[in-house]
Amino acid sequence: MRLLPILTTLALPVSLALSATSLAALDLEGMSAHERDAFRAEVRAYLLENPEILMEAIGVLEARQEQAEALRDEQLAQINANALLDDGFSYVGGNPDGDITIVEFIDYRCGFCRRAHPEVAELVETDGNIRIITKEFPILGEQSVLASRFAVATKLIEGDEAYKDISDALIALRSDVSDASLTALAEAYGLNAQAIINEMDSPAVGDILAANRALGDRMQITGTPTFVFGDQMVRGYINLSQMRQIVEAERADG
Known part of the structure; x- marks a missing residue:
């Protein structure tokens, strides 16, 4: 100090x-x-x-x-609002017309992202008036990048519903991320595994991850999970009770 x-x-x-x-x-x-x-x-x-x-x-x-x-x-949140809230490719879940928007930067190999995941899901489900936006932000090595490429490719090939299933599955995955494990995962959900695998190295997937990384750099994000509640950034894990308090405060500020 x-x-x-x-x-x-x-x-x-x-x-x-x-x-x-x-x-x-x-x-x-x-x-x-x-x-x-x-x-x-x-x-x-x-x-x-x-x-x-x-x-x-x-x-x-x-x-x-x-x-x-x-x-x-x-x-930083205000300056980058368009990229955070309306980039045209990030997954949008929860209530699309919700009065509160939460943006989460995630890495599927991040232990704290895994810990926060069910709490975020419970918050969105029980509140009913929250829009959640997911930003793929793989920063923990090659397996993180593979997982995010697979998730983004799934969204491009199979759509939002399949992306949500795969994203939930990847955050819960405890085995190594490999072409074999990803293929098995896609097949378990009845998806076109080969098409998704082929899409993983496409320019479109690369551009999306590069845009997310550039956004994270502009916002000085160096770890996951990172949340943006309205204009408020939260760097690191918070529990469900803390999330609810922030949401209530954001609503009170109107």
Whole structure:
């Protein structure tokens, strides 16, 4: 953690404890060596006598950083709204006319995506007024890329309903992702496995994944799951109760 912001945050409470003479000499550059030593000694003595002030200052600094990050994320969501909400190729589920839209960036090999998946599904199902948009965002290696290519190819070849089935199956898949396991998965759902496999390396599939990656880069997304609730970004796993609280807050903000 950087010391300068903490010292800046500490300046007010420390300065209030100093004498008027010391306050008048807070320009460290203008102080003599003796004055600087005296000032440092006074600050040190104050902190030793009141160590809790350091934790308070760190808390203030962290709160300010969180506020700045939340504002940045809100601006990123607003700037990239079209790509998030209407890119023309991402899967849209739940209630297409819902008053709340949730965008989720997923990687099928991500443990926290797997943990969040049933909770997202329960939220959408029990609420009834949420639109959910899925962004394929494979970042955990070759098997992640294969799984996303297969999911996108399924959507292009077989449509949205088949994509939803395959996406749910892939997030639950515990075996390695390979051509053989993907073929078996497609056949289990009565899909045209060979056509989907052939489509996986098509320019269309590549373009969709590249667009998602570019969007993620613009939004400074480095991990999954990442959620966007309206203008609010949530980086990482949250549980069902937290999701509901965010949805309620978004509705209250109208």
